[in-house]
Each structure stands twice: as structure tokens, then as C-alpha cells.
Amino acid sequence: MFSGYPDELVKDLSERWGRVQACVREAGADALIISSNVNLLYLSGRIFMGQLYLPAEGAPWFFVRRPCGLAGPNVVEIRKPEQLAERLAEAGLPQPRRVLLEGDELGHSDFLRLAAVFAGAEASNGSSLLRRCRAVKTPYEVRVMRMTGARHADVVSRFATVYEPGMTDQAWAVELFGLMLRAGNLGLFRVAGGSMEAFMGTVLAGDNGGAVSPYDFALGGAGLHPSLPVGQCGVRLAPGMAVMADIAGNFYGYLTDCTRTYGIGPLPPEAVRAHQVSIEIQRAVAQAGVPGAGGEALYSLALGMAERAGLAGCFMGGAQKARFVGHGTGLVINELPVLGARSKDVLEEGMCIAVEPKFVIPGVGAVGVEDTYVVTSSGMVSLTPCDGALVTL
Amino acid sequence: MFSGYPDELVKDLSERWGRVQACVREAGADALIISSNVNLLYLSGRIFMGQLYLPAEGAPWFFVRRPCGLAGPNVVEIRKPEQLAERLAEAGLPQPRRVLLEGDELGHSDFLRLAAVFAGAEASNGSSLLRRCRAVKTPYEVRVMRMTGARHADVVSRFATVYEPGMTDQAWAVELFGLMLRAGNLGLFRVAGGSMEAFMGTVLAGDNGGAVSPYDFALGGAGLHPSLPVGQCGVRLAPGMAVMADIAGNFYGYLTDCTRTYGIGPLPPEAVRAHQVSIEIQRAVAQAGVPGAGGEALYSLALGMAERAGLAGCFMGGAQKARFVGHGTGLVINELPVLGARSKDVLEEGMCIAVEPKFVIPGVGAVGVEDTYVVTSSGMVSLTPCDGALVTL
Numbered sequence: 089m090f091s092g093y094p095d096e097l098v099k100d101l102s103e104r105w106g107r108v109q110a111c112v113r114e115a116g117a118d119a120l121i122i123s124s125n126v127n128l129l130y131l132s133g134r135i136f137m138g139q140l141y142l143p144a145e146g147a148p149w150f151f152v153r154r155p156c157g158l159a160g161p162n163v164v165e166i167r168k169p170e171q172l173a174e175r176l177a178e179a180g181l182p183q184p185r186r187v188l189l190e191g192d193e194l195g196h197s198d199f200l201r202l203a204a205v206f207a208g209a210e211a212s213n214g215s216s217l218l219r220r221c222r223a224v225k226t227p228y229e230v231r232v233m234r235m236t237g238a239r240h241a242d243v244v245s246r247f248a249t250v251y252e253p254g255m256t257d258q259a260w261a262v263e264l265f266g267l268m269l270r271a272g273n274l275g276l277f278r279v280a281g282g283s284m285e286a287f288m289g290t291v292l293a294g295d296n297g298g299a300v301s302p303y304d305f306a307l308g309g310a311g312l313h314p315s316l317p318v319g320q321c322g323v324r325l326a327p328g329m330a331v332m333a334d335i336a337g338n339f340y341g342y343l344t345d346c347t348r349t350y351g352i353g354p355l356p357p358e359a360v361r362a363h364q365v366s367i368e369i370q371r372a373v374a375q376a377g378v379p380g381a382g383g384e385a386l387y388s389l390a391l392g393m394a395e396r397a398g399l400a401g402c403f404m405g406g407a408q409k410a411r412f413v414g415h416g417t418g419l420v421i422n423e424l425p426v427l428g429a430r431s432k433d434v435l436e437e438g439m440c441i442a443v444e445p446k447f448v449i450p451g452v453g454a455v456g457v458e459d460t461y462v463v464t465s466s467g468m469v470s471l472t473p474c475d476g477a478l479v480t481l
Numbered sequence: 482m483f484s485g486y487p488d489e490l491v492k493d494l495s496e497r498w499g500r501v502q503a504c505v506r507e508a509g510a511d512a513l514i515i516s517s518n519v520n521l522l523y524l525s526g527r528i529f530m531g532q533l534y535l536p537a538e539g540a541p542w543f544f545v546r547r548p549c550g551l552a553g554p555n556v557v558e559i560r561k562p563e564q565l566a567e568r569l570a571e572a573g574l575p576q577p578r579r580v581l582l583e584g585d586e587l588g589h590s591d592f593l594r595l596a597a598v599f600a601g602a603e604a605s606n607g608s609s610l611l612r613r614c615r616a617v618k619t620p621y622e623v624r625v626m627r628m629t630g631a632r633h634a635d636v637v638s639r640f641a642t643v644y645e646p647g648m649t650d651q652a653w654a655v656e657l658f659g660l661m662l663r664a665g666n667l668g669l670f671r672v673a674g675g676s677m678e679a680f681m682g683t684v685l686a687g688d689n690g691g692a693v694s695p696y697d698f699a700l701g702g703a704g705l706h707p708s709l710p711v712g713q714c715g716v717r718l719a720p721g722m723a724v725m726a727d728i729a730g731n732f733y734g735y736l737t738d739c740t741r742t743y744g745i746g747p748l749p750p751e752a753v754r755a756h757q758v759s760i761e762i763q764r765a766v767a768q769a770g771v772p773g774a775g776g777e778a779l780y781s782l783a784l785g786m787a788e789r790a791g792l793a794g795c796f797m798g799g800a801q802k803a804r805f806v807g808h809g810t811g812l813v814i815n816e817l818p819v820l821g822a823r824s825k826d827v828l829e830e831g832m833c834i835a836v837e838p839k840f841v842i843p844g845v846g847a848v849g850v851e852d853t854y855v856v857t858s859s860g861m862v863s864l865t866p867c868d869g870a871l872v873t874l
Contacts, residue, residue, distance in 0.1 A: 125676055134707035137676055137695040155693035155701070155710070156801045191589040195675055196582075197606055199589035213590055262662040269655040274709050275680035282588055283518055283530055287668035300548035302530040308548070314527035315734025316667050317548075341708025408549045 090134060090150065091160040097133055100228035104131055104221070105148055111217045112144045118184035119143045120214050121172075121202060124193035126278060126419045127218055129341055139169055139202075143181065151175060172205050183207075188214030192280075219280075223416050223424035224438045229342065230462055233418065233440050237344040237460055237471030240337025243271045244346050245474040247333055251350070251481050257320035257331065258312060261291040264335055274338045280420045289335030290319035293352075297332055297454025298406030304422075306410045306444050307332070307454055327353040330453030331481075332446070336421055337472075343421050345442035346472040347458030350479045359455050362447040363478045365397045366456035369445040370476075373414065373427070374461055374468040377441065383431030387413050390427070390445050399447055406448040414443040417460055439463040440471065483527060483543065484553040490526055493621035497524055497614070498541055504610045505537045511577035512536045513607050514565075514595060517586035519671060519812045520611055522734055532562055532595075536574065544568060565598050576600075581607030585673075612673075616809050616817035617831045622735065623855055626811070626833050630737040630853055630864030633730025636664045637739050638867040640726055644743070644874050650713035650724065651705060654684040657728055667731045673813045682728030683712035686745075690725055690847025691799030697815075699803045699837050700725070700847055720746040723846030724874075725839070729814055730865075736814050738835035739865040740851030743872045752848050755840040756871045758790045759849035762838040763869075766807065766820070767854055767861040770834065776824030780806050783820070783838050792840055799841040807836040810853055832856040833864065 089098065108131065112120050122128055122140040131140050137154040150163045151172055164175050173183060183206050189199055191213030203211035225233060250263035265288050269275055277286050284303055292299075292309045301308020301318045311317040325331060334347040349363055369390045376389055390413040394403040404410040412428025415421075418440055425433030425441065435441075444458035457476040461468035482491065501524065505513050515521055515533040524533050530547040543556045544565055557568050566576060576599050582592055584606030596604035618626060643656035658681050662668055670679050677696055685692075685702045694701025694711045704710040718724060727740040742756055762783045769782055783806040787796040797803040805821025808814075811833055818826030818834065828834075837851035850869040854861035 123676070125678060129708055135676075135695050135710055137697070154695045154697070154801065157693060189589075192591075193675065194589055196584040196587055196589045196592035197608070198585075198675065215590070259663070262659060265662065265668075266655060266659050269658065270652070272705075274706055275658075276678060276709050278678075282586065282591065283516070283528075285518065285669060285671075300550060302528050302547045304530070304547070312665075313667055313733060315522055316669050317528055340706060408547070 089160050090132065090158055090163060093133060096228055100226050101131065101133055103226050105142060108142060108218065108221050109144055111221060112142065112188060115188060115212070115214070115217060117144060117186045117188045117212065117214070120188040122190065123198065123202065124190050127190060127193065129419055130218070130222055138166060139172060141172065141176070149176070149179065169202055170205055184209055186210045186212070188212055188217065190215050190218070192216070219424050222418060224436050225418060225440055225462070226438070229418070230438060230440070232340050232342050233344060233460070233462065234471050236337050236339050236342050238473070239271060239339050240344045240346055241472045241474035243267050244348055244472070247348065248350065248479050248481060254324065256322055256324050257291050257293040257296065258322050260325065261320050264291065264333060268335055272339050276338060277336055278343065278420045280422050284422065286318050287316070291331060291333050292454050293320065293323050293325055293331040294329040294453045295451065296321045296323060297330065298448040298450070300408040306412070306446055307405060307448070308408070325352050328355065328452065330355055330359055330449065330455050332454040332456070334458060342419060343417050344460040344472055345417050345421060345444070345458055346460060346474070347444060347446070347456065348476065348479065349455045349457065350481050352481055354480060355478065356452055359449045359452045360478060362399055362402070362449055363455040365394065365399060366445040366447060367476055369393045369413070370443050370457055370459065373443050374470070377435055377461065377463055377468040379435055379437050379463060379465060381435045383425045383427045383433035383435070384429065386427040387429055387431065394445070402447045402449060404446055406450065413445050414441050416440060417442045435463050437463055437465060441468065443468070482553050483525065483551055483556060486526060489621060493619050494524065494526055496619050498535060501535060501611065501614050502537055504614060505535065505581060508581060508605070508607070508610060510537060510579045510581045510605065510607070513581040515583065516591065516595065517583050520583060520586065523611070523615055523812055531559060532565060534565065534569070542569070542572065562595055563598055577602055579603050579605070581605055581610065583608050583611070585609070612817050615811055617829050618811060618833055618855070619831070622811070623831060623833070625733050625735050626737060626853070626855065627864050629730050629732050629735050631866070632664060632732050633737045633739055634865040634867035636660050637741055637865070640741065641743065641872050641874060647717065649715055649717050650684050650686040650689065651715050653718065654713050657684065657726060661728055665732050669731060670729055671736065671813045673815050677815065679711050680709070684724060684726050685847050686713065686716050686718055686724040687722040687846045688844065689714045689716060690723065691841040691843070693801040699797060699805070699839055700841070718745050721748065721845065723748055723752055723842065723848050725847040725849070727851060735812060736810050737853040737865055738810050738814060738837070738851055739853060740837060740839070740849065741869065741872065742848045742850065743874050745874055747873060748871065749845055752842045752845045753871060755792055755795070755842055756848040758787065758792055759838040759840060760869055762786045762806070763836050763850055763852065766836050767863070770828055770854065770856055770861040772828055772830045772856060772858060774828045776818045776820045776826035776828070777822065779820040780822055780824065787838070795840045795842060797839055799843065806838050807834050809833060810835045828856050830856055830858060834861065836861070
């Protein structure tokens with residue numbers, strides 16, 4: 089383990105190892121080998137280039153290629169992953185016969201290379217096991233999520249202060265990014281899935297709120313260029329437009345998600361009402377989001393409320409609709425669980441979930457709210473406490 | 482092909498297909514299937530979710546899951562990659578028997594899924610073939626790189642205007658990011674390799690210039706948090722510090738790289754001299770960088786000049802050194818070729834290469850310059866024209 093960590097982090101990492109090791113044993117494997125940044129961060133508390141070797145029982149080993157100079161118990165320098173076999177032997181550990189590798193995160197060629205390190209060993213995919221473990225935050229992680237959400241919400245509550253009439257969506261977005269960064273946001277937007285990407289978040293104004301995107305986010309936006317077709321499109325903010333600001337909070341490596349909606353002057357009654365329905369759906373989902381609640385049931389609850397409000401046609405998109413109303417968040421913006429159609433996920437205490445009922449009103453724009461919650465025994469508690477009312481700019 | 486593209490882009494994409502198809506035939510394959518954003522952008526001019534199917538001969542096909550509504554010749558909507566087989570059959574195309582997939586970019590599980598689409602077909606790794614093709618820019622791509630570099634250099638030339646005494650490295654970096662974004666930089670920093678990541682770039686002040694990082698960039702920096710150990714570390718800019726600003730330019734999906742160095746007040750003579758040596762090395766590498774020059778030879782040229790200046794010990798890092806002095810850039814910041822130790826790459830006309838001889842002066846910081854060049858018949862020509870002299874703040 090790397091030296092210099094505070095005691096509470098050391099203790100928490102032990103808890104994470106224990107949870108993951110229980111799953112490794114359940115999968116009948118001898119060890120799990122981690123190479124991806126996100127899972128290294130989860131299981132070692134930092135990013136390094138190399139492998140974390142977690143046997144089914146006992147302490148993990150840290151095989152570090154870069155940076156030089158990292159030290160601590162079970163920390164071993166290597167030049168290449170092929171050295172894992174001999175280094176384990178030198179440490180007196182048995183060679184694993186069945187290993188779990190990150191089949192979703194590792195490139196195919198990296199997977200094959202790592203699978204060949206232990207002669208004759210059988211390699212399987214451990215990615216979904218890790219995703220399921222990461223979905224349920226430890227007490228330490230919940231504290232980090234809570235601190236993140238508080239800082240995030242504080243910045244969001246100041247978004248209106250940097251608006252100036254006549255701005256484009258991009259000009260306002262740049263000011264919002266600046267507010268976030270000056271408040272300590274690290275900027276990086278980590279997302280699972282090879283084809284998902286975005287800059288720090290999106291500001292969707294007017295009909296760009298319903299623009300279709302290749303990415304699997306709740307709403308898309310056309311983006312500024314075909315090389316990054318998501319987010320603001322360069323339109324000038326004009327009276328009657330709804331503008332939705334959805335920028336992630338990343339102050340300590342964990343992401344919170346929070347969206348607020350603004351009107352450039354007064355918005356039409358249907359948009360104001362849809363925004364209110366979004367707030368009501370979010371509240372209902374948060375109340376119903378107790379341990380044991382199903383991801384699909386929570387989505388159905390949200391969809392049913394949208395239907396009864398006569399707003400199903402513009403719920404979660406226009407021409408292209410997201411089939412979810414919420415998603416886990418943490419080290420990546422799209423953790424488990426999914427609150428969506430056909431989701432088999434079941435809520436557990438400690439899950440952190442962004443709930444984002446959104447509507448796209450043609451000719452006006454996207455309205456609604458998004459907040460990040462932690463699941464407690466009595467339902468979801470918001471981690472991003474700031475006023476969700478529609479703000480008139 | 483997607484409708485609505487300008488003629489010159491359509492023509493250029495045809496040239497790219499032709500180059501890649503020649504390599505596909507040389508590899509003895511029937512088709513190449515693309516799923517990753519970067520290669521989709523390269524071969525289709527935009528990002529979509531789905532697959533581009535490039536047969537060894539004839540026009541490519543575009544199988545689109547998202548966004549809805551994309552249209553044009555050979556554009557086919559799908560719900561899942563398994564439909565490729567039947568859609569090709571419907572189009573009267575033969576089923577491929579040997580396919581190339583993106584073995585480096587695709588996750589292992591995605592690779593296996595795609596490899597199983599065509600019953601009995603043999604799947605190999607086409608990633609390096611694509612990387613080699615992408616390394617040599619088409620005339621259209623060179624124009625985009627040139628436009629990118631010009632806009633990039635224009636912003637860099639204004640970096641000093643947003644400096645204020647007493648700032649931290651991060652405070653200045655945020656102002657620089659803001660300048661970039663307001664000038665139209667899209668922000669996204671695309672990089673190849675699953676474990677490489679950074680925000681828009683780095684500002685390395687004082688001894689943070691020599692801080693070791695897990696990432697394989699020329700210099701690292703400790704970063705603000707263990708979850709992103711690269712870049713500025715929060716130090717206050719103080720007299721006598723060298724500060725190196727290295728922020729990517731991404732205005733049209735192609736990245737240029739440019740680094741400039743600043744002194745907080747006058748710097749010691751050894752730092753001033755090392756900066757001058759960096760400029761001389763860069764000039765020598767650019768002159769020697771004609772078609773046919775080897776990546777290793779150019780690195781040796783640079784290293785030799787550093788040695789003769791008595792600066793080998795602080796060339797390209799301190800405790801941890803990069804073993805390269807330049808790298809291709811384009812759709813990702815780390816394209817081929819590599820100008821480095823053991824590189825077998827050979828320069829060709831149209832390659833775009835960032836040359837970044839840098840020195841880390843203990844107690845002062847990192848000094849040096851970086852510019853992006855295009856290889857022409859008579860050597861490298863800078864795409865990021867702005868004064869490289871050390872700037873005293």
C-alpha cells in the first residue's frame with residue numbers, strides 16, 4: 089500500500105478490497121488484476137501506470153511502472169506487465185490459475201497481453217463485478233461525494249451572476265466552466281464506455297436542448313463542431329429561450345451531477361409547468377428510492393407522472409429519447425445503477441444516483457432539474473443542495 | 482456517406498479510404514470495421530455511435546445507432562452491431578471472411594462481440610494500420626492543422642496578458658483555459674491509450690516542472706489531486722520561477738501542441754541558457770526533419786545537442802525522463818511518429834509533429850519550447866507561429 093495516506097483512507101481501501109475479494113471468490117477466481125485508471129483509483133486511492141494485483145484473499149500488490157519513487161508495503165517497481173509472474177513468485181505468492189481482468193476497460197490487445205502473463209491461466213472479464221462494487225459507496229466515499237456535492241451546489245448557485253444579455257450559449261458556458269475551475273473543479277470528466285465523451289458539461293439553449301447526439305447522455309445538443317457533437321451550439325441566448333446548464337462537479341476524483349434551468353426572460357406557461365413537473369418527479373423518485381427499490385420501477389414512476397401531466401411526448405428528449413431518468417455517479421459519471429427501462433438494478437444503501445427528469449419543449453428548450461442523491465434507509469438524500477426553481481435571467 | 486459535406490471534404494475522405502484500403506488489402510483482409518470515435522472521425526468526418534464498414538475495395542458503409550436521422554448514400558440505421566451481417570447481405574455485399582477490428586481502441590468484450598458478428602470470420606487487429614495511415618495527413622488535414630495552429634498560436638501570444646502577480650499556477654491556468662475556450666477551442670483533449678488523460682493542458686511552475694507523473698507525457702507535474710496526478714499543483718507563482726504553459730489547441734477536432742516558457746521576474750543564467758538551447762535543438766530537428774529522416778536519429782540529434790551543452794542530465798525531465806523529443810499529433814495528441822529512443826518511425830511528407838525539447842532546472846523549473854510542424858520536402862514548417870523567446874512576467 090502506498091505510504092502517506094490518512095488512516096481513514098487506508099481503512100476504507102481495506103473495506104473496498106474486502107468487498108471486491110468476496111466477489112472474486114464468488115466468481116471462483118484466484119485474483120483480479122486492475123490496470124484502468126478508474127479502478128486503480130478505486131482500489132489504491134491514486135492513479136499510477138501499472139497493475140494492482142488483488143488476490144482472492146490477503147493483501148493486494150501494487151506493481152508500478154510510473155511514476156518512479158512510489159513506496160510502501162507490497163509496492164513493487166516493474167518495467168512491463170510480464171514481470172508480474174516472477175515478482176509474485178519472489179514474494180512467495182502462488183501463480184493464479186483463474187484471473188479476472190478488466191474486459192470492458194482494457195483494450196483487446198492489452199487484455200490478451202495481460203492474460204498471457206500467467207502461463208496456462210484462464211482469464212475472464214471482471215469489469216461488471218467491479219462496476220457493481222463501485223455502485224455502493226463506502227462511508228468514506230459517501231463523505232467525499234457529500235463534500236463534492238456541497239462545493240458543486242455552491243458554484244451552481246452562482247451561475248446566474250456571470251450571465252450577461254446578448255451572450256451566446258458558449259460564451260456563458262465558458263464563464264460557468266471558469267467559475268467551476270476557480271472553485272477547485274479538476275475539470276476532467278470521466279465517463280465509462282469507449283465512445284462516450286464530453287468536455288466539462290453542457291449548456292443547452294432553446295431548440296438545441298432537443299438536438300440529437302451520438303452520445304448516450306440524457307439530452308445531447310448539437311455541439312460546436314462535428315468532431316464533438318454534444319453540448320452548446322453557438323446560438324445567441326434570446327428572450328423566451330430555456331437554457332439548461334448541466335456541468336459536472338469533480339473536486340476530489342468523484343463526480344456529482346447537477347442541472348439547473350434558466351429562462352431568458354419569462355418562459356411560456358407550458359415550459360414553467362413542465363419544469364414544475366420535473367421537480368415533482370424528482371421528489372417522488374427520491375422518496376421512493378429506498379433500499380430494495382428497482383431501477384425500472386423508479387423509471388416507471390417517473391414516466392407515469394410525465395404521462396399523467398400530458399408530457400410523455402417530450403419527456404427525456406424530443407426526436408431521440410433517453411430511456412432512463414437517473415444513473416449512478418461516482419468515479420465516472422455513468423456508474424450503476426440505471427433508473428431506466430429494462431434495468432434490473434436494485435437500490436442499496438450507499439448508492440449515489442443522479443436523478444434528472446427533463447422535458448424538451450419545442451420552440452422553448454429543455455427544462456428540468458438534476459441532483460445527485462445518496463440512498464439511505466429512508467430514501468434518497470440530496471448531495472447537491474441548491475434551489476431548483478426556474479431562474480429568470 | 483453522410484449528406485451535406487463540402488465537396489473538398491468528400492474528396493479528401495475518399496483519399497483516406499483509398500489509403501486505408503490499400504493497407505487492408507496488404508494485410509490480406511476483406512474489410513476493416515471501425516467503432517472508435519477517433520477513427521470514425523478520420524474516416525467519416527464526424528462522430529456517430531455505430532460502425533463504419535470499409536471493404537477492401539469499394540465504398541464504405543455507415544451503420545448508425547445514434548444519432549437518429551443521419552442520412553446519405555450507404556448510411557443504414559441499426560440497433561445493434563449484430564445487424565451488420567444481415568444489412569450487408571441486404572445490400573448485396575459478400576460476408577467478410579477476414580476482418581480487421583480496432584484491437585487497441587476497442588475494449589476486449591466489445592472486440593469479441595464484434596468479431597462474432599460474421600460467423601466463421603477471422604478477426605485481427607487493425608489499430609496500428611490505422612495509426613500509420615493517420616500519421617500522414619492529407620492536404621485537407623494539413624489545412625485544418627494549419628488553421629488550428631494559427632488560432633492556437635494567436636491565443637498563446639496573449640497568455641502573458643492575463644497574468645497577475647501573486648497568482649497560483651492554477652489561477653493562471655484557469656485564465657489561460659478561458660482564453661483558449663473563448664477563442665473557440667473545443668476543450669476536449671483526445672489522447673490514445675487507455676491510461677493517458679489530462680484536462681486541456683498543463684501549467685508547470687517551479688519544481689513542479691520536474692514532478693513525476695504516471696502519464697507518459699514529456700513532463701508531468703504533480704497535479705492538484707491524486708485522482709489526476711498531472712499538471713499544476715496549486716503553488717503560488719513567485720520570483721525566480723520558470724513557468725511552462727503547455728495547452729493543446731483543438732478548434733476543429735485536430736490538436737496542435739505548443740509550449741511557451743515564462744519567468745516570474747528574471748531567471749538565473751543557466752535557465753535562460755537552457756531555454757536558448759531548447760530553441761536551437763528545435764530548430765535543428767526541424768531542419769533535419771525531411772522525408773526519410775528517422776525518429777530515432779532526430780532524437781539522437783536532440784540528445785547530442787543537449788549533451789554538448791552540458792544539459793543531458795536535465796533534458797526531458799529530472800528524476801523521470803521522457804525518452805522522446807517529439808511526437809505526431811492530429812486527431813489525438815499522441816499520433817505517430819515518435820521522435821524517440823528505439824523509434825523505427827520514418828518521416829514522410831504530410832506528417833504533423835510536435836517537437837518539444839525541454840529542460841528541468843532544479844530550483845527554477847521547466848524551460849523550453851514546443852511547436853507543431855508539418856513535414857515538407859525541405860524540412861519541417863511550423864504550424865504554431867509565435868515568438869518562442871522566454872517571456873519575463
